[in-house]
Amino acid sequence: MSEPSEFLVFGATGQQGGVIARALRAAGREVRAFVRNPQSEKAKALAAEGITLAVGDLFDRASIDRAMSGIRGVFSVQTSSPSGLVTDEQEVAQGKAIGDSAVAAGVAHLVYSSGGAAGKGPTGMGHFDSKSQIEEYIRSLPIAATITRPASFMEMMMLPGMGLNTGVFTFFMQRGQSMQMIALDDLGRINAKILCQPERYAGQTLELSGQHITGEYLEEAFSRAAGRPIRYQRFSEELLAGNDFLRRLTTLVDDGVVAGVADIPALEREFGPMLKLNQWLSGPGKALFEEALKAPQAGIALR
Ligand SMILES: NC(=O)c1ccc[n+]([C@@H]2O[C@H](COP(=O)([O-])OP(=O)(O)OC[C@H]3O[C@@H](n4cnc5c(N)ncnc54)[C@H](OP(=O)(O)O)[C@@H]3O)[C@@H](O)[C@H]2O)c1
Numbered sequence: 001m002s003e004p005s006e007f008l009v010f011g012a013t014g015q016q017g018g019v020i021a022r023a024l025r026a027a028g029r030e031v032r033a034f035v036r037n038p039q040s041e042k043a044k045a046l047a048a049e050g051i052t053l054a055v056g057d058l059f060d061r062a063s064i065d066r067a068m069s070g071i072r073g074v075f076s077v078q079t080s081s082p083s084g085l086v087t088d089e090q091e092v093a094q095g096k097a098i099g100d101s102a103v104a105a106g107v108a109h110l111v112y113s114s115g116g117a118a119g120k121g122p123t124g125m126g127h128f129d130s131k132s133q134i135e136e137y138i139r140s141l142p143i144a145a146t147i148t149r150p151a152s153f154m155e156m157m158m159l160p161g162m163g164l165n166t167g168v169f170t171f172f173m174q175r176g177q178s179m180q181m182i183a184l185d186d187l188g189r190i191n192a193k194i195l196c197q198p199e200r201y202a203g204q205t206l207e208l209s210g211q212h213i214t215g216e217y218l219e220e221a222f223s224r225a226a227g228r229p230i231r232y233q234r235f236s237e238e239l240l241a242g243n244d245f246l247r248r249l250t251t252l253v254d255d256g257v258v259a260g261v262a263d264i265p266a267l268e269r270e271f272g273p274m275l276k277l278n279q280w281l282s283g284p285g286k287a288l289f290e291e292a293l294k295a296p297q298a299g300i301a302l303r
Helices: 015-026 041-048 061-068 088-105 126-140 154-158 184-196 215-226 237-242 244-254 264-271 277-282 286-294
Strands: 007-009 031-035 052-055 073-076 109-113 144-150 168-171 178-182 205-208 211-214 231-234
Touching: 007 015, 015 031, 015 041, 015 073, 015 184, 031 041, 031 061, 041 052, 052 061, 061 088, 073 088, 073 184, 088 109, 088 126, 109 126, 109 184, 126 144, 144 184, 154 178, 154 286, 168 215, 178 184, 184 205, 184 264, 211 215, 215 231, 215 277, 215 286, 237 244, 277 286
Parallel strands: 007 031, 007 073, 031 052, 073 109, 109 144, 144 205, 168 231
Antiparallel strands: 178 211
8 A cells, every 4th residue: 555544444435434534534634545446426535635545345355455554543334235235244244354454454443333223132134233243243353443333324314215305204203202313424523533542432332323303303303494394204004014124123213222322411521512403404414405305206215
């Protein structure tokens, strides 16, 4: 690897890796991003911001090893089976390969981004249980590691098919039921701080969330931001009866497994104020929200 970098970020052309690579860069750190295609618009944008590109593929261990050379801290994230890009077994293999490669290269600290449903016993959802397996493996390795478990991203609510464009937004929780969520920007700055202070965070598992959000709150926040009424309803029984994936996820929200257990006041004491949905809607999420309000009708596509 020609240019020396302090941190190696996986998934940097995606949501989490992107905000983390940029938060590190904004803190003046040297960052190497692991990318499949250096000619993609997202990879070129990273390079234009002073982030070095290491070309590779998570299915190719030798390319991971090459990218790892000379690195002090690694941010590890894998895509999961709902993306259609990997099976659950492949997600686990990729998460383990990054850990093994970091150990072999003598990396000082690894941050593994898991998910809020991990570590709470078997869920029966492959892309949640995969993360519990990767966590367990990472903890067994001879490397200082921090595990972060992000709640659902606020950005996920802007995906096509949730109904913002129709005036009726549909999501997992009942009107009065709460689910924890987090803005990607908060994930960026928190994971970057963890990577920059390994002595403070090594050995910890941190549940990350910015806010408890109910259906009623969504109705109010979306209506105020849109300047017109947006009603909230839970996914209909008819939809859930015909969509096994959504039905099982919704059951896990009801059971509390994906509702989120982060201690938000403690997180704010440690990392400073977290973005609330209304701030996100008028700030970093504004463009996404406006786009979602205008989007053509589409089927639900969650990941
Ligand atoms: N959405 C949520 O609310 C939520 C909440 C908690 C946890 N999660 C978890 O977050 C993970 C996904 O993170 P994300 O949303 O940040 O990812 P994302 O936006 O879907 O991006 C995936 C990234 O992985 C890269 N990638 C995919 N396959 C690769 C391969 N074979 N080799 C190298 N790179 C590869 C992609 O690169 P290309 O640009 O080349 O495609 C991209 O940079 C999933 O495991 C999901 O379960 C999601």
